[in-house]
Amino acid sequence: MEEAKLRKLGRGLLKAPNVQELAKQQLATIPPQYIQDNVEKTSYSSSMLLPQIPVIDMEQLLHGHDHDSELQRLHFACKEWGFFQVVNHGVSISLMEKVKSEIQAFFDLPLEEKKFEQQEGRIEGFAHDLVFSEEQNTQPRIKNLAISILNQMAKALKMDEKEMRDLYTDGMQLLRMNYYPPCPEPDRTYGLNPHSDSDALIILMHLNETEGLQVRKDDTWVPVKPLPNALTVNIGDMMEIVSNGVYKSIVHRAIVNSNERRLSLATFYTFNNDSDLGPALSLIGPNNPPIFRRTNLAKSLEVFSKRKINGKSFIDFMKMEAKDDES
Numbered sequence: 001m002e003e004a005k006l007r008k009l010g011r012g013l014l015k016a017p018n019v020q021e022l023a024k025q026q027l028a029t030i031p032p033q034y035i036q037d038n039v040e041k042t043s044y045s046s047s048m049l050l051p052q053i054p055v056i057d058m059e060q061l062l063h064g065h066d067h068d069s070e071l072q073r074l075h076f077a078c079k080e081w082g083f084f085q086v087v088n089h090g091v092s093i094s095l096m097e098k099v100k101s102e103i104q105a106f107f108d109l110p111l112e113e114k115k116f117e118q119q120e121g122r123i124e125g126f127a128h129d130l131v132f133s134e135e136q137n138t139q140p141r142i143k144n145l146a147i148s149i150l151n152q153m154a155k156a157l158k159m160d161e162k163e164m165r166d167l168y169t170d171g172m173q174l175l176r177m178n179y180y181p182p183c184p185e186p187d188r189t190y191g192l193n194p195h196s197d198s199d200a201l202i203i204l205m206h207l208n209e210t211e212g213l214q215v216r217k218d219d220t221w222v223p224v225k226p227l228p229n230a231l232t233v234n235i236g237d238m239m240e241i242v243s244n245g246v247y248k249s250i251v252h253r254a255i256v257n258s259n260e261r262r263l264s265l266a267t268f269y270t271f272n273n274d275s276d277l278g279p280a281l282s283l284i285g286p287n288n289p290p291i292f293r294r295t296n297l298a299k300s301l302e303v304f305s306k307r308k309i310n311g312k313s314f315i316d317f318m319k320m321e322a323k324d325d326e327s
C-alpha cells in the first residue's frame with residue numbers, strides 16, 4: 001500500500017538527495033530531477049476574495065445545543081469540499097506547541113544526528129529517530145479526534161454506527177512529517193504533487209505559519225489558510241468508497257515558496273485491513289446502488305499497487321472494477 005501511495009505522490013521509490021541539505025547550498029536554480037512539467041499556477045490574484053474550506057467546531061458538534069446544525073455543516077463540508085478545519089478539537093494548545101517546537105528542533109539537527117535517512121525502496125526515514133515522551137505525544141488525542149469525526153460522519157450519512165466502528169477498529173495510523181525548504185524556483189516544482197489520499201481520514205497539523213496547502217475546488221486551487229490552533233482534516237479514498245461517493249476525497253497539493261520553509265505533520269488513518277471495503281451495507285439499496293466494488297481491503301490495495309495503473313487513483317480503480325464485475 002505504501003508503495004502505491006508513494007508512486008501516487010510522484011516520488012517513486014528512488015532515493016533522492018536530502019532536500020533540506022540541498023536548500024542549504026542556496027542554489028539559484030533547482031536541480032533538473034525536481035523540475036515538474038506543467039506546474040499549474042494558482043489562478044487567483046491576492047486581491048480576490050477567496051472561498052475558504054469550512055470550519056467545524058468539535059465542541060459544538062459533540063456537546064453543543066446547536067449540534068444538529070453543526071452536523072449539517074460537517075455533512076456539507078464532506079460532500080462539497082472533502083476538506084475542513086476543526087477548532088475546539090480537544091488537543092491542547094500547549095501539547096501542540098510542544099510537538100511543533102520538538103519537530104522544528106529535530107529538523108534543525110545536523111543530518112548525521114538525524115541518523116535514519118530514507119533508504120532506497122523504503123518509506124521510513126527520519127521520523128524513526130524522533131521520540132516523544134508520553135506527555136508530548138499527541139497521537140492518542142488525535143486518534144480520539146479521528147474516531148469522533150468518523151462517528152459523526154456515520155451519523156450525518158445515516159449509516160449504521162456499528163458498521164463504521166467495525167471499519168475503524170484496529171485500523172492503522174501512520175505519521176508523516178513534511179519539510180518543505182525555501183525553493184529558488186517555486187513555479188517549477190511542487191512540495192507535494194497533486195494527489196488524493198488512499199486512506200480513510202487524514203488530520204494535518206500545520207507546524208509553522210507558512211501557507212502552502214492547496215485544495216482543488218471547481219477547477220481552481222484554493223489555498224488553505226490555517227486558523228490559529230486549528231487542525232485540517234480531509235476525506236480519503238476509503239471514506240469516499242464507504243459513503244458510496246457521497247463524501248469526496250479531494251485532490252490537493254503542497255506548493256513551496258522562495259523565502260520560507262514550511263513544516264506539517266500528517267496523520268493518516270486507514271480502515272481495518274481485514275475488513276471488506278465497499279459502500280456501507282447500511283447505505284445501499286435499490287435507491288442507492290453501489291458505485292464501487294466490495295472486496296477485502298488489504299487485497300484491493302495489493303491488487304491496485306501491482307497493476308500500477310498510470311494516473312489512476314485508488315478510487316478510479318475501485319470504480320473500474322465495479323464495471324468489470326458487471327460485465
Ligand SMILES: O=C(O)CCC(=O)C(=O)O
Nearest residue numbers: 176178212213254264266
Ligand atoms: O503538508 C501539507 O500541507 C500536505 C500534506 C499532504 O498532503 C500529505 O502529507 O499527504
